[in-house]
Every structure is written in C-alpha cells, then in structure tokens.
Amino acid sequence: MSVWFIGAAVVGIIAAVFGVLLVRGWKSRFEDPDAEDRVRSLLWSTGSAVSVAVVLLGLGFLFASPRSRQSTPLPSPAPIHQNVFPALPTGNLIAFTYPRLGTGAINRNSALVVSLKKAVNPISVFAGDRVKDDAFFLREKTSGKRVELSVTLSPDQTVLVFKPKTLLGDPATLTTYEAVVGTGLLTSDGQPVANPPLRWEIFVGKDQDHEAPSVLATFPRSGTSAKNVIAQLTFSQPINPLSVLFGAAKIETQGKNVSLSIALSNDLHTLEIIGTNPCGNNTCGVPMWCFDGLTTYTLTLPAVEDLAGNRAKAAVTAQWKTSNELEGVTPHVVSVEPKLNASGVARDTPVLATFSIPMSATHLPSGSVALPADWVELSMRNIGLTSKLFVAHAPFSETTIPIESVLTSELRSIYQQCYQPCIGP
Numbered sequence: 001m002s003v004w005f006i007g008a009a010v011v012g013i014i015a016a017v018f019g020v021l022l023v024r025g026w027k028s029r030f031e032d033p034d035a036e037d038r039v040r041s042l043l044w045s046t047g048s049a050v051s052v053a054v055v056l057l058g059l060g061f062l063f064a065s066p067r068s069r070q071s072t073p074l075p076s077p078a079p080i081h082q083n084v085f086p087a088l089p090t091g092n093l094i095a096f097t098y099p100r101l102g103t104g105a106i107n108r109n110s111a112l113v114v115s116l117k118k119a120v121n122p123i124s125v126f127a128g129d130r131v132k133d134d135a136f137f138l139r140e141k142t143s144g145k146r147v148e149l150s151v152t153l154s155p156d157q158t159v160l161v162f163k164p165k166t167l168l169g170d171p172a173t174l175t176t177y178e179a180v181v182g183t184g185l186l187t188s189d190g191q192p193v194a195n196p197p198l199r200w201e202i203f204v205g206k207d208q209d210h211e212a213p214s215v216l217a218t219f220p221r222s223g224t225s226a227k228n229v230i231a232q233l234t235f236s237q238p239i240n241p242l243s244v245l246f247g248a249a250k251i252e253t254q255g256k257n258v259s260l261s262i263a264l265s266n267d268l269h270t271l272e273i274i275g276t277n278p279c280g281n282n283t284c285g286v287p288m289w290c291f292d293g294l295t296t297y298t299l300t301l302p303a304v305e306d307l308a309g310n311r312a313k314a315a316v317t318a319q320w321k322t323s324n325e326l327e328g329v330t331p332h333v334v335s336v337e338p339k340l341n342a343s344g345v346a347r348d349t350p351v352l353a354t355f356s357i358p359m360s361a362t363h364l365p366s367g368s369v370a371l372p373a374d375w376v377e378l379s380m381r382n383i384g385l386t387s388k389l390f391v392a393h394a395p396f397s398e399t400t401i402p403i404e405s406v407l408t409s410e411l412r413s414i415y416q417q418c419y420q421p422c423i424g425p
Contacts, residue, residue: 102392134184169204
C-alpha cells in the first residue's frame with residue numbers, strides 16, 4: 001500500500017471527525033453557555049491534527065513517490081558494435097572493413113576495403129606511390145613480411161580500396177595475415193581514424209577468383225510494390241564499392257535521371273536503393289522515405305566490378321514499379337540456429353536468424369543484436385522471400401553461459417518496418 005493512499009485515508013478520517021464536531025458544537029452552543037468555548041478548543045485541536053497530517057503526508061510523498069510515479073527504465077542491452085573490433089574505442093571513425101571479423105577466407109587476388117565515417121586526409125594515406133606504414137599495412141603473420149599495396153580513394157574520400165601488388169597467400173595452404181589501421185591515418189580535420197591502432201586477422205585461401213560477378217536476386221521481383229519498398233540487388237561476389245556507388249549508378253524514370261539514396265551492405269553483396277520522399281513514420285515511429293507513387297524506375301550499373309577486379313559481362317539493370325500504397329507488414333523470426341535451449345554448442349558458433357519477409361541489408365546499426373561477446377559482426381542476406389541474419393562473434397566466456405541473444409527493433413524490413421521482438425520463436 002502506498003504512502004499516498006495511507007496519508008489520504010488519515011486526512012479523510014480526521015476531516016470527518018472535524019465535521020461531526022463542528023455540527024454538534026453548532027447545535028449545543030444554543031443549549032449550554034460554556035459549550036462555545038469547548039467547541040472552539042476542540043476545533044482548534046482537530047485543525048492542528050489535520051495540519052500535522054497534511055505535513056506528514058507531503059513529506060511521505062516527497063521521499064516515497066519517485067519510485068511509484070516515475071516509470072522504471074528498461075535495462076540497457078550489453079554494448080554492441082557493428083563492424084568494429086574490441087581494440088577500438090567507442091568514438092572510432094571506422095564504419096566497416098572488408099574482410100571483417102567472422103568473414104571466411106578471401107581469394108588470393110582480392111582487394112581490401114576500409115569504409116570511414118568521415119573523409120580522410122589523402123596526405124595521411126600516400127607516401128609517393130605507396131601507402132604510408134603508419135596509415136595502413138598488411139603483413140603475413142608467420143614471417144612478418146609486409147605486403148606492398150596500392151590504394152584508391154572514393155570521390156568523397158570516405159572509402160579506401162587497398163589492392164595487393166602481388167598475389168596473397170599460398171596455392172597449397174591457408175595463410176593468415178594481420179591488417180592494421182594505424183594512428184597515422186587521419187581525417188580531413190586531423191583526427192586519427194583509429195587510436196589505438198585497429199588490428200585484425202585476415203585468412204587467405206588457396207584459390208584465385210576469375211569469375212565475373214552476377215546478380216543472384218532482385219527485389220521487388222516483378223509487378224507493383226508499395227512506394228515505401230527498398231529496391232535491392234544481391235550479387236554473387238563482394239563488389240568493389242567504387243563501381244556501384246559515388247555516381248556509378250544511373251537511375252531513370254520517364255526518361256529523366258533521378259537522384260536517390262544508394263547504399264552497399266557491409267558484406268559488399270547487396271546494393272539497396274531507397275526513395276527520398278518523406279512518407280510518414282513506421283511502426284516504431286521512425287520516418288520512412290518513399291519513391292514516387294505510380295512510377296516505373298530503371299537502374300543501370302554500367303561497370304560492376306568485384307574485389308578481385310573481375311567485371312560483370314554486361315551492364316547490370318533492374319526495374320521496379322510503385323503503387324500509391326504503403327506496406328505496413330511487420331517482420332518476425334521464423335527460425336533460429338542454434339535452437340532454443342540447445343546444448344553442446346561451440347562457444348564461437350555463429351547465430352543465424354531467418355525472418356518471415358525480406359529485410360534491409362544495409363540498416364544494421366549498433367544495438368541491432370545484443371550478445372555477451374567482445375565483438376559482434378552482423379550481415380543480412382535475402383534468400384527468396386525471406387532473409388537470413390548472420391551473427392559472427394567472439395567466443396563466449398564460460399561465465400556467460402547459458403547464452404541469451406536479443407534481436408531488437410533496430411532491424412528493418414524491406415518496407416522499412418521494425419522487427420517486432422515479441423513475435424516469433
């Protein structure tokens with residue numbers, strides 16, 4: 001029972017007694033000459049009691065009410081960082097790297113990508129025709145030998161594509177390298193991109209990639225889609241960002257070029273195009289962006305290239321039509337691996353979640369998944385009319401077992417609607 005309720009009851013009782021005494025005293029003052037003095041004394045005493053009760057009630061409310069009046073905030077999930085590493089401070093300026101932690105072995109002729117949150121100062125990158133050692137280097141772990149690299153910057157100087165000048169690895173065995181982003185790599189305003197340096201392992205397989213990239217899937221597939229859809233192309237290989245972003249894509253409608261928002265997923269496999277017209281809020285109250293309604297869009301990518309330098313055999317095109325409607329269906333999880341309450345699972349086993357509808361592959365902000373691990377890497381891949389979220393992570397500590405993974409409403413569907421954590425297995 002709350003202090004407020006008890007106090008109100010006490011005041012009510014005292015007020016009732018006060019009323020009874022007042023009525024009886026008023027009647028008796030005409031029958032007994034001395035009654036008026038007695039009534040005045042009783043009323044004074046009762047009034048004093050009411051005043052004391054009110055004061056006590058106010059003090060009780062002051063000290064007891066904050067816990068009952070204010071809503072208790074939900075506990076925050078464990079810190080989580082998308083595409084960053086345990087050595088990085090919270091304020092790091094790296095958006096993502098490829099290959100990433102949790103990525104399998106890359107091909108011997110693959111390039112490497114570092115994407116930044118702010119533009120880099122080119123002077124901090126180059127030393128003549130080579131990359132400065134304190135900016136970025138790659139070395140074979142066993143021998144310590146450094147790899148000679150060339151680098152290409154994006155037009156906005158936020159993406160660096162590093163190309164080894166000789167083949168990586170060994171045709172006979174898997175080879176491990178260490179990649180390092182040093183404190184000498186600076187943003188345009190002089191901030192170190194990574195301080196302390198960012199270090200991670202890269203595994204190189206025995207093969208080279210000479211296969212031209214192709215489109216495995218597009219969404220929407222056919223027909224007409226709601227105007228809050230995200231158009232999507234999924235490629236067979238990791239794509240060089242410089243070949244599909246930064247003006248490389250041409251989008252037309254009714255014979256006119258249009259400017260839309262284009263993004264590439266952190267595993268470099270999925271390109272997403274989103275409208276630029278505000279069109280209300282989604283199920284989480286977050287603004288959505290739409291294409292024009294009742295419009296046909298055509299996307300053309302003239303020279304798609306993968307990280308091994310292979311070009312698509314022809315220009316890549318995609319087309320989608322919009323209605324004037326908004327799609328509000330919310331996604332839910334239909335299956336998870338490992339299964340709920342599974343036992344005997346290795347501590348570094350990736351988590352895989354399958355969603356009921358296609359999901360955005362580029363909207364995976366920090367906090368999308370909570371796991372008690374030193375680092376967590378997320379990637380989303382659409383397969384048919386569903387999506388699979390792949391969660392690589394550092395090995396769990398024995399002290400954190402049993403493990404609880406939490407998917408949050410930060411995840412978005414292909415229609416920009418929030419994942420509902422309470423729906424699904």
